[in-house]
Amino acid sequence: MVYNFRVFKKQSPNGKLTMYLGKRDFVDHISGVEPIDGVVVIDDDYKNRKIFGQVICSFRYGREEDEVMGLNFQKDLFLVSEQLYPLPEKSVTTKLQDRLMRKLGDNCYPFTFILPPSAPASVTLQPGSEDEGQPCGVHYYVKLFVGENETNRSHKRNAVMMGIRKVQFAPTKQGRQPCTVVRKDFMLSPGELELEVTLDKQLYHHGEKITVNICVRNNSNKIVKKIKVMVQQGVDVVLFQNGQYRTSVASIETQEGCPIQPGSSLQKVVYLQPLLSSNKDHRGIALDGQLKKQDLNLASTTLLASPDQRDAFGIIVSYAVKVKLYLGALGGELSAELPFVLMHPKPNSKGKLIQSDSQADVETFRQDTIEPDVDEDKYD
Structure with a gap:
């Protein structure tokens, strides 16, 4: 039986690393945030290298066109930074990761990132009609790269980064009438x-x-x-x-x-x-x-x-x-x-089932459900 799942895909410029995520919106439940689960496919040429993953919270508080003479109106906070390959120990995988690993082969490795509950929500400030570049606000990125350690400055050609969002949905109960x-x-x-x-x-x-x-x-x-x-x-x-x-x-x-x-x-x-x-x-x-x-x-x-x-x-x-x-x-x-x-109200049950880990296992994916993400990288 063939099911239609939506999977987001992005590849590094040199084609050696490919990231897959099942979704790009991760819900903040106040007490905790949904884990970011996905997989990375590593080319054979990189099997003797170390692969690291990071979740970056980027806060831009000024316009890019005003960044002159060394000024920088962007601050980056690394909320998560971990080694993904070689894995120090076998990790527990979700059913989404299991399905992707069966589909994508032996060079596919899972990763899971946990955001802190106090991480800020994704918010964008509307730019003016003449503003250029990335808008001000809080943005999130999942970044995978090759390096000797997690503090290495990665090369753009062997790094892949995909934008995600941290979102909140409306409570199910009304409060007191104002x-x-x-x-x-x-x-x-x-x-x-x-x-x-x-x-x-x-x-x-x-x-x-x-x-x-x-x-x-x-x-x-x-x-x-x-x-x-x-x-x-x-x-x-x-x-x-x-x-x-x-x-x-x-x-x-x-x-x-x-x-x-x-x-x-x-x-x-x-x-x-x-x-x-x-x-x-x-x-x-x-x-x-x-x-x-x-x-x-x-x-x-x-x-x-x-x-x-x-x-x-x-x-x-x-x-x-x-x-x-x-x-x-x-x-x-x-x-x-x-x-x-x-x-926003919480997504209906039908929308949840599309991404739910409680679904029955599937053996195949339709090719048109893997969506490439072609946003330009914001980091060197």
Whole structure:
């Protein structure tokens, strides 16, 4: 029986090393990250050489075109570095590796890398229209190379590197319904202005509309002239002390129901849909880590086991709905914020089975399921 499996393949420039991975997205479950399992096929000419493997977390925090006079705006962290061949001892293999080794022959050797739980998520910052080169953000690579030891600087001709992503999926349970009430009183004026904001739920999937329920109670002598509702994306570049900024990714401004006179109230429902398609020109917006032939979308919320678990290489992404009441030049403003979670749902069971280690053994692969990866190497 023939099954159709998707396998990613990449070969070194001299054709002596070939890497195979069953997938390129590895899920962070907060408590741990899925192991990176694959195989390497070694040419007979390299059977007397040592083969090493590494997982590199690369953080680019500046544009390549600005790297002049020795400046370098990229830091690399080697999360894993191991000898793959000759194997110091026989390792435990997954069923995916077993199937690949039966298919690819005696020169095929397995490898498995374990990422630390605190490793940052794959995030790309949207470049400007005139920016060139690799975009800023956190990128991951699996690198295999020939050398005498794992600290050797490898030659590009006998090294192979493939980009991967560390991703998170939405929890299965909703949290508490977000709700907040803010009030503002005014000097030399009786009464206060009250703003209540409620979201229909805490967890949204990409592409969903966000329902914002607004209730304004004006017990002051001020007049509410207009209302603005925004979805703001917060980006915290942990490497820098002042690396926090916010960008509006969806907004609506309305005067419907306004002005709200003293003693009056207003109940209103607003719908917002944060999408990348309406933010193509916003430089610096956080996007999910990018792999070739994949559609881009806004970055997912970064889930942390604890607020203190922030890797120095990381980019922390968060979202909040902000409602602002405008009271005119003398009255000022009143605003309220509600954080929420925006993520991708977990893949369905059918998608999981394609890559699952619990599948029945197969003896053959269809040739068109092994996909070559032809991205240019980012390292010498």
